[in-house]
Amino acid sequence: MQQENSKGAAAASKDYAIGKSKVELRNVSKSYGEEWDEQTVIEDISFELTPGDLTVVVGPSGCGKSTLVNLIAGFERPDSGEILLDGKRVTGPGKDRMVVFQETALMPWQTTYENVVFGPKLRGDMRGKELKDEAERLLAKVGLYEFMHKYPLQLSGGMQRRAELARALINKPSILIMDEPFRGLDAMSRGLMQEFFLRLFEENHRTNLFVTSEIDEAIFLADRLVILSNRPAQVRKVIDIRLPRPRHYSMLNSQEAYDYKREAMSILHDEAMRSFSSTGVSSDFTENYTAQPNA
Numbered sequence: 001m002q003q004e005n006s007k008g009a010a011a012a013s014k015d016y017a018i019g020k021s022k023v024e025l026r027n028v029s030k031s032y033g034e035e036w037d038e039q040t041v042i043e044d045i046s047f048e049l050t051p052g053d054l055t056v057v058v059g060p061s062g063c064g065k066s067t068l069v070n071l072i073a074g075f076e077r078p079d080s081g082e083i084l085l086d087g088k089r090v091t092g093p094g095k096d097r098m099v100v101f102q103e104t105a106l107m108p109w110q111t112t113y114e115n116v117v118f119g120p121k122l123r124g125d126m127r128g129k130e131l132k133d134e135a136e137r138l139l140a141k142v143g144l145y146e147f148m149h150k151y152p153l154q155l156s157g158g159m160q161r162r163a164e165l166a167r168a169l170i171n172k173p174s175i176l177i178m179d180e181p182f183r184g185l186d187a188m189s190r191g192l193m194q195e196f197f198l199r200l201f202e203e204n205h206r207t208n209l210f211v212t213s214e215i216d217e218a219i220f221l222a223d224r225l226v227i228l229s230n231r232p233a234q235v236r237k238v239i240d241i242r243l244p245r246p247r248h249y250s251m252l253n254s255q256e257a258y259d260y261k262r263e264a265m266s267i268l269h270d271e272a273m274r275s276f277s278s279t280g281v282s283s284d285f286t287e288n289y290t291a292q293p294n295a
């Protein structure tokens, strides 16, 4: 539940109380298409986003991860089952659930600052000096203070993702949802963004859902890893990742991280095999394919 903070609290502690919501998915299913060509994408999924934790959903390409995001964000409705936010059923989108997508959603004709203030200004949630101060505080936090008057196309890919984060955070969401936000960035920018995002998360431990298809990224970030099957997506396994925080990339070389990776890879490998055999890929290929964890 969103808490009000006492006046005059420091910015960091002001952030700390925000975004500690709980999300419960109970037996959620979703299909698309008409009865005669119906395609079940999500099948009987149940798990929780626990308050203050970073839950990472990982699964094979096309298994239904974005559909899951759309359901939690309220852009889509489940066919059966329910999604609860702090015990209240989700029936549509809301600023309490902000989503950062893999494609940039920044408006190219507006400056970075204008993009960040757009939502609260439109809704009239904040205005004047309060809005300006909050936008500047967040832009400084994501390292874009000097770039606030630049247009999105004048920013690098990593900077655009950080601008999107500021644009989401200004709404003080109860949960932050990230749908493969670093996909498409080059390896160096992706690594830097992962570390940057972790620092941001570890500052206030906002309830967070992060979707990815990269195992290393998943283990590096997660408190809890939810591994999905091929479509229709079902939960194959939930693994608590107990690597210490604050995290550093070197931790991915530890035995503990290796063990997590091996377990997750083995499940995803089984899913890949099931997918190959159902599409008739030759057994020569499937027998020769083995997952090689490389922590």
Ligand SMILES: Nc1ncnc2c1ncn2[C@@H]1O[C@H](COP(=O)(O)OP(=O)(O)OP(=O)(O)O)[C@@H](O)[C@H]1O
Binding pocket: 032, 033, 041, 059, 060, 061, 062, 063, 064, 065, 066, 067, 068, 213, 231
């Ligand atoms: N609105 C829709 N109408 C019809 N089919 C849809 C719709 N949204 C998603 N699908 C189908 O659901 C399946 C899962 O798509 P989704 O984008 O959720 O998977 P994903 O795991 O996020 O994929 P990727 O790893 O490629 O990002 C796909 O077959 C897709 O075509």
